[in-house]
Amino acid sequence: MTPPRRKRRRSPQPPPPPPPKPADGEETPRNPERLYTIAGSADGGRAELDLVTLIVARSAPPPAASPEQAVVLRLCTTPLSVAELSAYLQLPFSAMTVLITELIAAELVQARAPIVRQALPDRSLLEAVMHGLQRL
Numbered sequence: 001m002t003p004p005r006r007k008r009r010r011s012p013q014p015p016p017p018p019p020p021k022p023a024d025g026e027e028t029p030r031n032p033e034r035l036y037t038i039a040g041s042a043d044g045g046r047a048e049l050d051l052v053t054l055i056v057a058r059s060a061p062p063p064a065a066s067p068e069q070a071v072v073l074r075l076c077t078t079p080l081s082v083a084e085l086s087a088y089l090q091l092p093f094s095a096m097t098v099l100i101t102e103l104i105a106a107e108l109v110q111a112r113a114p115i116v117r118q119a120l121p122d123r124s125l126l127e128a129v130m131h132g133l134q135r136l
Helices: 067-075 082-089 093-105 123-135
Strands: 054-057 109-112
Touching: 054 067, 067 082, 067 093, 082 093, 093 109
Parallel strands: none
Antiparallel strands: 054 109
């Protein structure tokens, strides 16, 4: 049989000090918001991009590319939508449009409209298939 072990007594730790109270007329401090410093063009113009616009890289990332630009160029070897890129880089859509606008201006990427699938095939194609089958 083993003897019982003694527990050490610990002195109670004081609670952490309360946050400082704001001065009169000031708001209660909130959680800091995430800031983004992706600089756009000098004129502030942006490309007409939608969440489903497909982005395709034209070349490999140049050595002078920023880390975000290099990641976009590596990801876009196959077409990806702006929404997917935004999710992968964990950047808001507005920051992605600035980043992609810079890449389009530098001719490193190409923006394409999404591929829309037609609900019904073309009538002339169906007629050509029907006539081909009738000739057999």
